[in-house]
Amino acid sequence: MAESKDQLVFxxxxxxxxxxxxxxxxxxxxxxxxxxTYHFRDxxxxxxxxxxxxxxxxxxxxxxxxxxxxxxxxxxxSKAILYYLGWKFxxxxxxxxxEALIKMLCEQAYDLRVQYGVFCYxxxxxxxxxxxxxxxxxxxxxxxxxxxxxxxNKSKFAVGDKPTVADFQLFDYIDASCSLEGGRTLLDxxxxxxxxxxxxxxxxxLKDYIPNAHAQLPISGKMSKFGGQVDTFSRAxxxxxxxxxxxxxxxxxxxxxxxxxxxxxxxxxxxxxxxSNFSDVQSCLTSVTVLLADTYALSGNKLIASNIRTKLSQSxxxxxxxxxxxxxxGKIFKFRAHxxxxxxxxxxxxxxxxLRNELIEHGYKYDESWIIRPLENGExxxxxxxxxxERLAIALNLIQRPTPTRIQIVNNLRICGDCR
Ligand SMILES: N[C@@H](CCC(=O)N[C@@H](CS)C(=O)NCC(=O)O)C(=O)O
Numbered sequence: 432m433a434e435s436k437d438q439l440v441f442x443x444x445x446x447x448x449x450x451x452x453x454x455x456x457x458x459x460x461x462x463x464x465x466x467x468t469y470h471f472r473d474x475x476x477x478x479x480x481x482x483x484x485x486x487x488x489x490x491x492x493x494x495x496x497x498x499x500x501x502x503x504x505x506x507x508x509s510k511a512i513l514y515y516l517g518w519k520f521x522x523x524x525x526x527x528x529x530e531a532l533i534k535m536l537c538e539q540a541y542d543l544r545v546q547y548g549v550f551c552y553x554x555x556x557x558x559x560x561x562x563x564x565x566x567x568x569x570x571x572x573x574x575x576x577x578x579x580x581x582x583x584n585k586s587k588f589a590v591g592d593k594p595t596v597a598d599f600q601l602f603d604y605i606d607a608s609c610s611l612e613g614g615r616t617l618l619d620x621x622x623x624x625x626x627x628x629x630x631x632x633x634x635x636x637l638k639d640y641i642p643n644a645h646a647q648l649p650i651s652g653k654m655s656k657f658g659g660q661v662d663t664f665s666r667a668x669x670x671x672x673x674x675x676x677x678x679x680x681x682x683x684x685x686x687x688x689x690x691x692x693x694x695x696x697x698x699x700x701x702x703x704x705x706x707s708n709f710s711d712v713q714s715c716l717t718s719v720t721v722l723l724a725d726t727y728a729l730s731g732n733k734l735i736a737s738n739i740r741t742k743l744s745q746s747x748x749x750x751x752x753x754x755x756x757x758x759x760x761g762k763i764f765k766f767r768a769h770x771x772x773x774x775x776x777x778x779x780x781x782x783x784x785x786l787r788n789e790l791i792e793h794g795y796k797y798d799e800s801w802i803i804r805p806l807e808n809g810e811x812x813x814x815x816x817x818x819x820x821e822r823l824a825i826a827l828n829l830i831q832r833p834t835p836t837r838i839q840i841v842n843n844l845r846i847c848g849d850c851r
Contacts, residue, residue: 441512442467442489442495444482446649447603449509449544452495452537453516455599456630458640459522469496510537517596518658532590536580538596543573544604548651556657559612566611574605574621580621589627592633602631604768605615607650613659728803736803753844755820759831765825769818775830782826783817801847816849 441457443450445468457464472478486494495507499515506512517523546569552687555561581589583765589597605628609618618625646764651657721743729737756765764773771777787795799812806815821840828838 437502439464440467440500441497442469442499444468444652444828446546447607447645447653448497448651449541451645451648452511452596452600453497453499454510455637455640455645456513456516456522456596457602459594459634459636460516460522461600461636462520471653473653477652486826498545510541513537513600514632522595524595528793529590529595533595536577536589537600539573539577540597540600540604543570543608547604547608548655551651551655551657556655557718562611562657563613566608566613566617570608570611570614571617573608574584574617574624575607577601578621578623581627588630588822594631598627598631602628605849610650619839725803733803733805737805740804751843753820753842755840755842755844757824757828757838757840759828759835764824766820766823768820770820773823773827775827778830779823779826782830783822786826786829787813787817796851801849816847819847819850820844821846821850 437658439457439462441450441464443454443466454466467480470484472480477657482496489498489500489505491498491505491507493507497512498508499506501510501515501519504515506515510679514523514537517533519716524533547565550561550565550569555565584590586592588594589601599626605618605624609615618628631637637645724736724739724743727733727739752767753763756763758764766773770776797812797816799816802812802815806812821842824840825838828835
């Protein structure tokens with residue numbers, strides 16, 4: 432943003448850290464402000480010079496990051512900044528009780544964020560089993576309590592029917608702690624929390640900021656042990672940033688399979704690394720081989736992909752069939768691609784045609800880039816993509832009467848980008 436002398440100045444590291452809820456507030460209120468971004472230098476020393484040479488010259492009473500300057504008011508402490516912005520922009524509730532609840536939620540979310548931060552910078556952040564433990568104990572406990580609070584209050588946003596600073600604090604800090612592997616699945620269980628995050632995500636005032644500037648920021652500083660940044664970058668299709676992060680991470684850590692390996696959003700370059708770490712295709716896990724083949728195919732190299740698949744089928748490794756499961760009225764249904772075994776198959780395919788036509792009317796086009804094998808006789812992009820098992824499971828739900836209010840699908844496969 433162009434700098435003006437009366438503009439607010441917000442200073443913080445080039446990451447989400449403790450600064451993002453205030454940035455979300457400034458973005459939501461469309462406040463023109465000057466972002467003063469500080470960068471850590473590269474590993475191994477991660478020097479903080481850029482900040483330290485200014486730290487004591489800014490007129491801050493308690494020099495720290497983040498800081499906010501609004502005319503002669505110079506503030507540090509992330510929550511003091513957030514509450515000030517909340518007051519200034521009328522995002523702190525409409526009475527003393529609401530304000531107290533908003534602050535309680537902000538403090539609670541902050542406690543979670545601090546625990547998550549301490550964990551990720553600690554050696555344990557490097558261990559997948561420790562991350563799992565941390566998610567299952569600490570993070571789960573917080574999310575469970577937030578969910579119970581939201582279910583009791585039943586308002587559209589955390590406190591009341593309009594967004595407040597509590598929504599921005601909850602949105603960013605819960606999202607950060609759920610960037611640990613399994614965090615998204617955890618959120619699926621706590622629908623009040625999940626829906627709140629979704630509502631914030633969909634705020635029209637944030638529709639440019641969240642998928643762009645916000646998504647590009649790493650969650651934590653670069654010396655954090657946990658590679659959640661890679662995951663976040665890849666989710667946002669920012670492969671170059673993901674690669675850069677891995678390069679920097681590996682200057683001081685042993686090479687590892689990037690977190691993004693678990694996502695669909697994979698770059699060929701990232702996966703070349705997996706191949707070099709698992710150079711003997713015969714001996715590595717089937718799933719890694721399948722993933723490797725899919726990645727080559729997605730990055731346009733169908734020949735290498737097909738060679739890997741041929742090797743796989745000639746080896747003793749067995750590729751599990753991909754299924755999507757869904758539960759309707761307590762009964763489990765299972766679909767594989769192009770499945771016609773369900774007694775309502777005919778209606779399922781009619782429903783899929785209806786959905787497809789409706790989507791096409793709204794501008795949808797099949798994304799052929801997700802087809803990762805050569806087309807066979809008579810096949811078209813449409814016939815392949817529209818037979819994906821998750822679509823069949825969704826269609827079965829949609830032909831139920833009454834239509835279920837929530838559809839849950841579980842798969843043992845990657846969901847292709849077109850189905851998403
Ligand atoms: N309680 C403070 C903690 C601030 C803090 O720890 N800031 C870290 C980044 S999250 C920092 O690097 N501060 C700069 C410094 O210590 O010089 C807050 O909530 O703002």
